[in-house]
Amino acid sequence: MAQVVERLLETTVEQLRIFQKLKVITEHEAKQISRKRRSLERNLLQRETTPKHYFRYLQYEHNVQLLLKRRVKKLDRKDVTSIDKTRLRRALFQQDSRVMFLFNRASRKFPMDWTVWKNYLKYCLQTNSSRLASRVLGRALARLPNLEELWLIAISFEFDHRKNMRAARVIAQRALRQLENSQLLWKEYFRIELYYLCRQLFQRQYLGLPIPEREKVENSQSFTELNHRDTVCSQEVSDDHIPLQDSDMEEDNEDNQLLLDEELDLVYRDISQHSSISHDSTKGSDQNQTISISVSFWEGCTVLLILKHILQKWETDDHFLASLVQLVMETPFSPQVLKNEIRSLIFSKLRTYENCRLALVKGWFQSDSNSLSSFQCNELLDQLKEIVRDIPTRDVLNRCCEVMDSLSMKEELKQSFLNWVSKLDRSLIEDSHTLIKTIQSESLDSLITTWQHIKDEKERKNMECFIIDRLEQEVFDSKDANVDNKKALLSIQFLNGEMGTLASLNNLECLERIRKLYDRILHLCPMNVSVIRIAIHVEERQNHDKQSIHRLRKLFDAWCEVEGSVCIDCWLQYITFERKCSGPHRVTQLYWKAMKMLQNKAEFMERFSLLQHQLQG
Template identity: 20%
Template sequence: MAEFVQRHVERIIPELEQMERIGLFTRGEIKKIIRKRRAMEYRLQSRLKTKENYLKYIQYEIKLLSLIRKRREKMNCFYKKKEIDNAIAVRITKLFKAAIYRFQSDVKLWLSHIEFCKRMKWNFSISGMFSRMLQVHNKNPAIWLSAAKWELEENNAPENARSLLQRAIRFHPDVQLLWQEYYRMELMYTDQIRKRREILGVKDTSDVKDAVFQGKIAMVVFNQATETIPDVEFALSFLPICCEFDFTEEHENQIINHVQSRHVDKEIVWHVMAKRILEKKKVSSHVDESLPKHKAAKQLETEAFSIYEKGLQNIHTKKMWSLYLQTALERLQKSKSEKSLKKKIGKIFELMKRASEEDLLAQDLYLEWARLLNTFDKVEEAKELSIRVAQKWSTNTDVWLFCIQLHVQSKTVKETVSTLFNDAIKKVPDKDALPIWKLGVEWTTVACPEKLKDLLENGIGVNCPVISLPMKELYLEIVSLKDGIASARCLYGRLKNIRPLSLGFFRKMISIENAQLKPPIKHLRTYFEDALLDFGEIDVDLWIDYIRLELSHAKGKPENCGKIYWRAVKKLTPEKADDFVNQFTMLQTGHDISQPEYAD
């Protein structure tokens, strides 16, 4: 091993002598470099070669090369670059190759080597490196794309890029991204040719019949892609790619014609056709260019809506209605005058009524309908509609919340709101009903405070921990605020005997007690002891907080900490006990996060 290391060190001596001779490094620095490289070489010559050792050596050499460049610029000294800088760069490449040979499965290692070559501007070697990498990682589509992108954008070799993507598709014919990027690459190549002609001053392109120049190869790619993957959304995904270029209007029309002929039974096709009219005026041949801007926009909107109507004649589904109404709602937001706003809202109400009568209106659109009615001063209609929706989706939490909130905001009589709340908690499954209970508590606190206690009692009595446990905590908080700490302590004494209990229940009572001006340690100890009976085996923080109480409270007894410590070690599970010991040690050594002090 030593002979190999010595041989490698001797090879770098001429390079180091040149560094010292031209003043890049002092003799002392050269000795440090030799020691560092010798240590690195010994690690690489060991029997167990690790990737980390290679990476450390590579990183050291890259930093050294960067330091040399900085010193050259500072000294304005650029002699012997081939003997020094290039020699180090070649050594880094050899290290990369050695590491890659041993750890070929590491994609990052390959890419790091390629990135280094890019920085060195060794473009002549990158294509070969990508080729070797793909021999090992041909199942990774992202690497094929990276290689093709390099060939097209940086190596200016579109034929190589095309060849790579064709090979990638043979390996992965079902990967949509490969087809999309292949299509984009052909359009980019066409765009480059067009721009090159513009730079050369050739403006007349009417006589150019070249297939690449006209973008026909891209359309061949699209046709092959859609034959391989006959999915409508995949076919439509090529439209945004077309929009990136200014010569692809014909491509867009061909894509639309393609999906129309093959997927006329898909809602998304009609939606895209209508949206194109609204987003690109040039695709509509029926708009009079002499019309004022607002009238032209109205005509386009009418034309787009007529496409949705045709779609409904072919596909009578809830999704079709949803897409139609979503577009109508988007157009509503773009209204610029009150007159236009009224017409559009009237149109939306009409459409929603039609969809509702056919039982094809989605739940979210029902709620949007009610919101719009409420916004445009049709409050009673909105409330009636919200009740209908709640009855239709009687187990949905969001629907009931919307309905109740709408009635509360419109100051409906208390009896009606109370009835709605009772209906909601009966029909919504208990596991989903907690938001409704909380809303009921908020409303009752303001509107019917005399019924609040009964509501809370009903909440803690529900045979579902998802509701009963949070309601206990809420009950404690409300009683402490309304009736004082004494009533809260009394309630705590009763509720702690009603199972199940949560850790949050005990912590809520501890926080309520700590909110007092002088929290008595007697009660705080009681709460901690009660909590430890149920959660002492699993909760480390509870034991730590108990110890912290004895240390920080004005009437605490630090001598009790030892007893609490041994109790914790015995009761906690082995894994939790180790965590507790670590936290306790940090607490004892003063590395604890700051906690509020207890009053005297």
């Protein structure tokens, strides 16, 4: 170990001598730096090395780097010759490369740790090392291809930081082939295509160039051709490395040159071919049926194509579709044809979706001008009245008033709208209000039972949101000293998906609510074995990350403390868990701890040997 440490520190000796000779650091400081580096290197060569050891070493090297740069700036420039300045620059560069070297070692030692890659990327961006950040992103994506956050960072880095639309588009399409059910990735792909189109339109308007009238292009590629093309593309890219494109090439400097119309047309054709989707509900001859867009590139055909693709996958997700509509309406220089197409799409397919309708109305009038004219105010009132007729609920009425307030509408017009609402036939609204009253009087058991038998997706989702609100009021936000265990266990089973899949919450939100609930129950009653077992069951269904492993150990310790002298199952489950996560050392400790606490040691030894035989077999 000592020879390896000395070999790694040989490169820093000459660097410290240069700084010491030019009086940047003293002899005592140089010895102190070498001593500290030697101890940190020894920690990295230990068997039980963790990312914290690397981060501690990196933090120290970064502090040394900042100190050296600060002292070099304070040197008297008259006494320093040009040769000494060159040596100082080289020595500072060696210090920068040393930090990069440590990050590279940490990423090779822990290739599946996301925190290492995140800090590596953060440091590359802080030091303006775009090329190195691109390589690091490629290596990270090769190791963690199922990490949604990493794909989002890569797309944003290429599009927002390097202004390289081609590389961002390639990464976005590759991410969607890997994680095709990710809403965040689809929204990011939608965003970059929309911003790219608006940027090209702004560029032409600023230069005084006309918008070209391109021929309408339709996508007619079949589903089999698309699969063949995807397999060819996937064969060209190796599994170990996913290269990101370099923006230093002349063809990628899109901000410095004006793209040709023919090139943009080819871009659109390529996007259309990659985004063609067959209808899953049909087979046989209908399998070659694909989406057809009848607008040109400059009118937003690519954005509309992605939106229709998203609509096929998440047609019932009102909030997600409303966020896309709001993005189009609030982006400057969005084509008017694209807005009209989205408006017709909403009125034809999403007429009963209140979030999409309200986002469309609000964005439509906000994009026109800051102050509304009398004609626009009347048109706005007509559209809000139409929304109230289609969706007669009190929540929609309140949100329509909020839209009028956000658009700074006059009080006279707002009062006229409220008068119209008061004269409206309120039978449907009153029926919905009485339905809410009857639902509120029912118990949680009956509500969940009725929720399980609802077949309509929209109605099922509304009932689900109402049940979650009831859980928030009665269980989570209850100020009582005690918690009703029956309702608590029922809510855990409901949120855990044991009574049916949830649509309004994702898995992470459900898990956080469940953890909040059983933490509160165990804080009030730490000896509740039934809650401990349910908590262990919930945590074992999750991915074994650091947080879930820490929670499982605390729960198993609590279970063994309560029933450790009688129950053999708690020890066997604990041993099985530790065998998967830590190793044989921890299993041996638990075995002897169980032998001290259990009363029936013979049965435990027999069942432990059977468990060992099953796991080895």
